[in-house]
Amino acid sequence: MLRVVVCVSGGGTNLGAILEALKDNRIQNTQIVGVFCNNPNAYGLIRAQEAGIPTCCLSPKTFESRDLFHDAFCEAINQWKPDLIVLAGFLVTIPAKLIEQYPNRIMNIHPSLIPSFCGVGFYGLKVHEGVLRRGVKITGATVHFVDTGCDTGPIILQKAVEVLETDTAETLQRRVMEQAEWIILPEAIGLYAKGRIQIQESKVLID
Numbered sequence: 079m080l081r082v083v084v085c086v087s088g089g090g091t092n093l094g095a096i097l098e099a100l101k102d103n104r105i106q107n108t109q110i111v112g113v114f115c116n117n118p119n120a121y122g123l124i125r126a127q128e129a130g131i132p133t134c135c136l137s138p139k140t141f142e143s144r145d146l147f148h149d150a151f152c153e154a155i156n157q158w159k160p161d162l163i164v165l166a167g168f169l170v171t172i173p174a175k176l177i178e179q180y181p182n183r184i185m186n187i188h189p190s191l192i193p194s195f196c197g198v199g200f201y202g203l204k205v206h207e208g209v210l211r212r213g214v215k216i217t218g219a220t221v222h223f224v225d226t227g228c229d230t231g232p233i234i235l236q237k238a239v240e241v242l243e244t245d246t247a248e249t250l251q252r253r254v255m256e257q258a259e260w261i262i263l264p265e266a267i268g269l270y271a272k273g274r275i276q277i278q279e280s281k282v283l284i285d
């Protein structure tokens with residue numbers, strides 16, 4: 079049984095998509111053993127609690143230093159003994175020591191087609207504002223492994239979404255979630271659980 083910890087910061091719709099995929103068996107042989115959140119007001123916490131999943135909520139603001147928060151964050155994650163950590167709309171930078179402890183075992187969903195509109199400053203609505211400002215016709219979402227860079231780890235899955243002339247950042251964000259994020263994140267976890275994801279020279283191969 080693959081032990082998965084999911085990290086959320088907001089609405090938790092990606093967590094919801096993972097729960098749906100578990101329910102209808104699109105993800106097999108997997109258990110979400112814990113949900114970590116950095117925001118006590120996040121609806122993602124409620125989703126986890128309603129699903130009976132153990133939660134831990136620690137806000138960086140309540141720690142005297144970022145290092146102390148990182149220590150508490152790593153301890154909280156490790157106590158669940160995960161095989162895989164999934165960042166599902168998680169807006170906290172992952173400490174390098176956790177990335178080194180879980181090489182190619184931390185997955186992130188990013189709401190653009192990496193390497194476009196990613197990196198420092200590109201998160202949440204800002205991604206879609208950048209897409210509209212540049213006038214690209216196609217955007218989408220990317221699931222990738224987390225490395226010590228920002229959105230630079232090996233790409234696992236991507237899915238394209240058309241940009242409409244009538245789009246606002248909000249309508250585009252919603253469509254990218256519905257048509258891409260909520261599909262490829264559960265798919266990537268399902269593939270990982272089946273052992274179908276290999277890494278060769280920092281490229282992901284799916285067999």
Ligand code: GRF
Pocket residue numbers: 086087088089090091092093122166167168187188189201202251255259
């Ligand atoms: C999503 O667009 C996600 O990609 C981004 O934050 C938005 C909300 O995610 N990081 P969720 O509803 O909290 O899963």
